[in-house]
Amino acid sequence: MKKFLKYLLVALVAIVFLGTFIFLFVKSKPKEAVYHELTVGKGDIQRTTVVTGKIEPRNEVNVKPQINGIIAELYKEAGQQVERGEVIAKLTVIPDMNSLSAAQSRVRLAEINLKQAQTNLDREKALYEKDLVSAEEYDKVEQQLNQAKEERAAAQEALEVVRDGVSKSNAKSSSTLVRSTITGLILDIPVKVGNSVIQANTMNDGTTVATVANMNDLIFDGHIDETEVGALEEGMPVLISIGALQDYSFDATLEYISPKAVESNGANQFEIKAAVKADPARKIRSGYSANAEIVLQRVEQVLSVSESALEFSGDSTFVYKKGADGTFVRTAVTTGVSDGINIEIKGGLQEGDIVRGNQIIEEK
Numbered sequence: 001m002k003k004f005l006k007y008l009l010v011a012l013v014a015i016v017f018l019g020t021f022i023f024l025f026v027k028s029k030p031k032e033a034v035y036h037e038l039t040v041g042k043g044d045i046q047r048t049t050v051v052t053g054k055i056e057p058r059n060e061v062n063v064k065p066q067i068n069g070i071i072a073e074l075y076k077e078a079g080q081q082v083e084r085g086e087v088i089a090k091l092t093v094i095p096d097m098n099s100l101s102a103a104q105s106r107v108r109l110a111e112i113n114l115k116q117a118q119t120n121l122d123r124e125k126a127l128y129e130k131d132l133v134s135a136e137e138y139d140k141v142e143q144q145l146n147q148a149k150e151e152r153a154a155a156q157e158a159l160e161v162v163r164d165g166v167s168k169s170n171a172k173s174s175s176t177l178v179r180s181t182i183t184g185l186i187l188d189i190p191v192k193v194g195n196s197v198i199q200a201n202t203m204n205d206g207t208t209v210a211t212v213a214n215m216n217d218l219i220f221d222g223h224i225d226e227t228e229v230g231a232l233e234e235g236m237p238v239l240i241s242i243g244a245l246q247d248y249s250f251d252a253t254l255e256y257i258s259p260k261a262v263e264s265n266g267a268n269q270f271e272i273k274a275a276v277k278a279d280p281a282r283k284i285r286s287g288y289s290a291n292a293e294i295v296l297q298r299v300e301q302v303l304s305v306s307e308s309a310l311e312f313s314g315d316s317t318f319v320y321k322k323g324a325d326g327t328f329v330r331t332a333v334t335t336g337v338s339d340g341i342n343i344e345i346k347g348g349l350q351e352g353d354i355v356r357g358n359q360i361i362e363e364k
Contacts, residue, residue, distance in 0.1 A: 036357035037322065040305050040349045045337050046298035051272065053222020055242065055288040057213035058275075061182050064206040066175040068198045069093045071191050076210065078188050082180045088189070088210050089178040091197065103159040110148070110155040117141075117148035184214040187286055213286060218276040220252055220292050223262070223269040231296040232257055238274045239293040242284070250278045252292065297337045303345040307338060309355045320356040321349065328356045 069091030076088045124141040127133045180186075188211040191197060200206030220240055224232070238252040256273035263269075274292060278284055310333075311318045317335055320328035336344030349355070 036308075037354050038306050038309050038357050040303055040345065040351055040353040040355065042301050042351060043304050043342065044298070044300045045302065045304055045339050045342055045344050047296045047337050047339055049224065049228050049294055049296055051222040051224050051292040051294065053220055053272075053290055053292060055218055055240075055276065055284055055290050056221055056286050057184075057215055058217045058219050059182065059184075060187070060211060060213040060286070061184075062208040063088060063178060063180055063210045063212060064200050064208055065091060065178050065197050066199055067091065067093060069176065069196070071193050071195045071197060071209075074189065074191075074193055076186055076189065078186050080186050082184065082186055082212060084180055084183045086180050087177045088180055088186075089191075091176045091178065093176060094196070103155070106155040107152070107159050110152040114145075114148040114152045117145040121145045178209045180210070180212050182212055182214065184212045187211045187213050215284070215286070216280070218278065218284060219255075220274040220276055220290055221271070222290075222292055223264065223271055224294075226261060226268040226270065228296060229257065229270045229272075232272065232294065236294060240274070240276060240278075240290050241293070242288050242290045244288055245282065245284075248282065250276065250282075252276045254294070299337050299344055302336070303349060303351060304342045305345055305349070305355060306357060307341060307343050308357045310335070310343065319349065322354040322356070 071089055072092040073090040074088070075090070076082055076086075082088065121141050121144075124133060124138050128135070128138040189209065190211075191207065191209055195207075197207035197209060198204060220238065232254065234254055234257060236254040238254050239249055240252045241249040252274035254272060254274045256271075258271040261268040261270050272292075276284075305319070309319050311320070311330075317333055318330050319333050321331040323329050331348055333348030334346040336346045338344070
């Protein structure tokens with residue numbers, strides 16, 4: 001009995017070792033790979049690029065005051081339409097003390113001259129009535145009085161302009177009224193009532209009271225890499241999509257390609273602009289981020305195959321074409337335009353040929 005158990009145990013150990021050996025042998029055998037089979041056919045291929053940028057009005061104007069002052073009233077707010085010449089704000093003038101003093105002095109001097117001219121005319125009139133002076137001399141003195149009156153009025157008006165920013169004669173065109181210089185939409189009013197503002201001069205850009213733009217004339221502004229700018233031409237169609245407006249895209253026309261590159265993140269890029277043709281019923285806001293899709297190359301009804309079938313070696317391109325015996329033969333091909341998925345085949349294959357893809361779909 002003991003011998004029997006001993007032989008049984010030895011047999012079991014031998015079976016385990018033999019089974020393990022057979023299992024490892026089977027696992028170590030090379031497995032045959034099965035690939036997708038792709039058929040060469042005809043189709044349209046286009047190479048496109050996507051340029052990121054933003055939507056902005058072609059004509060955006062910063063409205064600035066003509067004098068220094070303080071915002072007394074605001075008649076408009078951002079988001080409202082405004083006509084050219086329409087008043088946006090009213091200022092309270094902060095007069096320059098030197099100019100104010102000079103204007104006041106001019107008024108006082110004009111009053112002195114006016115009084116003297118009136119006295120001279122009264123004296124001349126008495127002599128003229130007694131026929132002691134000629135009519136010509138009397139007319140000269142009367143003319144001097146009229147000139148003195150005109151100077152007094154001019155001096156007073158100048159004082160009002162310096163002191164108040166407006167005079168009685170120019171109330172409608174007062175520089176205290178900040179008016180829009182174009183017709184459009186008010187994008188921003190960065191000031192509040194009580195803020196001090198200054199006029200533009202050679203030393204200062206001045207304070208912006210409002211930003212106005214024509215939102216019916218929009219452009220796409222973006223930058224494209226130098227490797228692709230050579231394929232662009234003015235007048236090319238562009239498809240614009242805005243992330244904030246889902247499922248909405250519209251056409252545009254490329255109208256500007258910068259002649260000079262700018263460096264961005266270590267790469268040279270060129271600014272491009274496209275005239276937007278959006279639906280007027282759609283409310284598009286200035287500064288929306290947008291993508292512009294541009295077709296750089298397009299070919300129609302050409303032989304094509306999936307790029308997954310290609311194999312590159314140096315400057316040559318190959319595919320594995322299926323022969324009559326079912327085996328795949330390495331074949332050189334000439335390629336053309338690619339859309340990133342399919343590629344044009346200019347030579348080396350014919351319509352209906354079957355090539356091997358590089359994706360393994362099954363292992364035997």
